[in-house]
Amino acid sequence: MNYNETAEQSVIGSLLIEGSLIGNLTIEPKHFYSAKHKRIYEAMQKVNEKGTEINVVTVVTELGDSVSEIGGVGYLTELAESIPSTAPIKNYESSIYADYRLRESQKLTSEYMKSPSEESLHKLMVDLDKVKNEGIQTDEKTVNDYLLEIAEELMYPDESQNKGFPTGYKDLDEMTGGTQLGDLIIIAARPSVGKTAFALNIGSGHCKNGGTTHLYSLEMGPDLLLKRMISSEGRVDIQKWKSLVFSDQDYSQGITAIGTIADWKLNVYQQTNTINQIKTSIRKAVQDNPDEKHLVIIDYLQLIASSGRHERRDLEVGAMTRDLKLLAQELNIPIILLSQLSRGVEQRQDKRPMMSDLRESGNIEQDADLIGFLYRDDYYDRDSEKQNIIEIIISKQRQGPTGTVELAFLKEYGEFVSLARNYEEVAHG
Template identity: 35%
Template sequence: MNDAARKLAPLAKDQAEQHYREAPNNLEAEQALLGAILVNNDAFYRVSDFLKPVHLYEPLHRRIFEIAGEIIRMSKTANPVTVKTFLKADEKVGDLTVAQYLARLAAEAVSIINAEDYGRAIYDLALRRSLITIGEDMVNIAYDAPLDMPPQSQIEDAERRLFELAETGRYDGGFQSFNDAVALAIDMAGQAFERDGHLSGISTGIHSLDGKMGGLQRSDLIILAGRPGMGKTSLATNIAYNIAAAYEPEVQPDGSFKAKNGGVVGFYSLEMSSEQLATRIISEQTEVSSSKIRRGDISEADFEKLVACSQMMQKVPLYIDQTGGISIAQLAARARRLKRQRGLDVLVVDYIQLMTGSKKSGENRVQEITEITTGLKALGKELNVPIIALSQLSRAVESREDKRPQLSDLRESGSIEQDADVVLFVFREEYYVKNMEPRDEFDPKYEEWKMQMEKVKGTADVIIAKQRHGPTGTVKLAFQSEFTRFSDLADPSFTQYEH
């Protein structure tokens, strides 16, 4: 061995020792917690809302925690005797059998008072291990630089994984036991029972629509479509403001806030500026025509109304992003950030056709729309919020005698119709009847037109063309075009009919 090699040998040895680092863990804390649970099963309920078997480091400890949890949930007693029957009898822990190990855990148990502290310590170490895994993956991917993963998509992937870790304490997804799924379903039913109007979802503020849909369901993709002039942006704005204005926070045990009623709303306005959107909402709330507000053609009394309304609206948790041509990846990143910083209960996108996909080479517009709707559906599930996405309809509607929209009218419709949980169409017959007005008021058809106009004036149909969890049908609403406001009809007999 030459001199250079001799000098490098001890250095390499030192570096090898330095580089071997055990993942953060605390086996003593795990033992102390398991011992407390085996002695007093109440200790399990101190930690069960945040600590899962996957958070424990030692595989045997994971199994003990999981088995004890299942026994306790069945209202039976978990102790060394009942737990050992579910573990391999010949398994050894050092010199001890599993039965002896369980007995030792119970004998050396700490008091139940400390159980939550130990649980928190275990949970924090599990998060640190997950952070290390994400960090190592980031470094390795950045070094390898795969051709199909540009740096921007690596940033988005890392952000998604970090968001999932921050939200749920784990980022691996994977299977969920049916037991947990049933518990979530029962929780949802309980929340619906306690919420105003007994809705399983978030109320839109329009009762006849809520009656059909049960409110906006979490993780649903709701497509709201219509031809220009039908009022789809107005309806989306009305719903967004109603939800934000009804927001009533409730403090959770961990100090965070959750919406008891209403919710925090994120509104992506790709077509209109935030000022135009605010003008619409002010007009709807104050009953001062938006065209008058824009022209400044208002009285002193109207102006006082506007000022009072704006002061009230400043407290409303409605956040507007007016970036035009935003990509699905940017939209997802900003929505995650909003949820982390301010909370998020509903997301509105106005509208799908103004968004861009990742623009892979040779990709056509239909594929791009498919990427966008698939991305919106995945984002709704990831953030656990309903997403209302507006969409244009094809011109085929205009060439038909019956102007009522149908699912096949959705532009680039295949993926939109497929990914959506709910498809709503806004249809105002008044718009079409108004355009058919005879030029001569002495025309014999004028009276017939006038009667037809009286019949449809001030009304709008919201057609529920698809709904995964409920009936399809039509909801009749009142529409005041000068204030761009949708509301329930005064006469409930006209409200809705099914098909």
């Protein structure tokens, strides 16, 4: 059993000499292994809460009749007299924490082995994650530290570490600053509007800028995703993948696109479908290559399987979006999460999506840093004047404005381009 008796005795002995040091400690009675040391530390906390000085006399008084159970007055006196200096008390505290983490980890693992299952494995991972951070302290930045970082952003904006990754669309980047580090970005639309194509375009653009894109596809196989990317990059009609009848130009452009994509830092995952598998995979990918510019795209929220049990589906979805938001913050990367919209959109005269249209919304609105809805008027009205134009409606942006950006959607290639570029291409045939 992991137990450093000297560390526990030294913390208690130091407090008997200099009781005010208890204010510098964060350990609790549960972190001690020895039952008598737990009891003594509890008594010390009570003495301190009363505003009384901690010493042998006050602790003995607080223990009362139970003092004999901890070895009597003699044991406390012995601990106090054995301390040459109280200076290392934080080192002793760290040792107690380390032993506690190991004991708890062993205990949790043993409990899991008694009845292993997918659900108990998830619980084990969650519990171990909590235990590993027990007693781990990081120094908080001062206000001056933050002000210095902000000043550097003002002076050297091009070198700022807080800059987002460009999406490749000027108007969208001007509104959002790109995909921001640490952000959970929700892109939502009705089926077949183009959310997967839009996400693939952003992922492709990120690769072209030297970034690393991770695609988690829960709906479409890697081969279909890659064919879409080849069509977009090489201007090969998507429908031709069904008939496999290609022109010489299709062949030439397709092969060139394959060569281009092969050089990208692109990863496609299909075997990960639970929230825990996705989180573990993302964390490993970032930790294995910490210096790369990681962008994660998950297609899509409603297909992710939860690893726990929840009373309602909206609570389940809310727990998953919260997990992904915390992961984005932890790894300081943008995570784009695609989402379906409910059929409620179809019941309104104006079918532009709203927050209430998010399916099984849970805490989506709360957790997301940015929520963008995709809307095509020609999706509902074939005679619409806005043919092949998609609206990106930014309905929430934690650190920026809301509004709408329009792009041209070249459906045959699954490609989004700026309206100016589209008109130019039409004019030149």
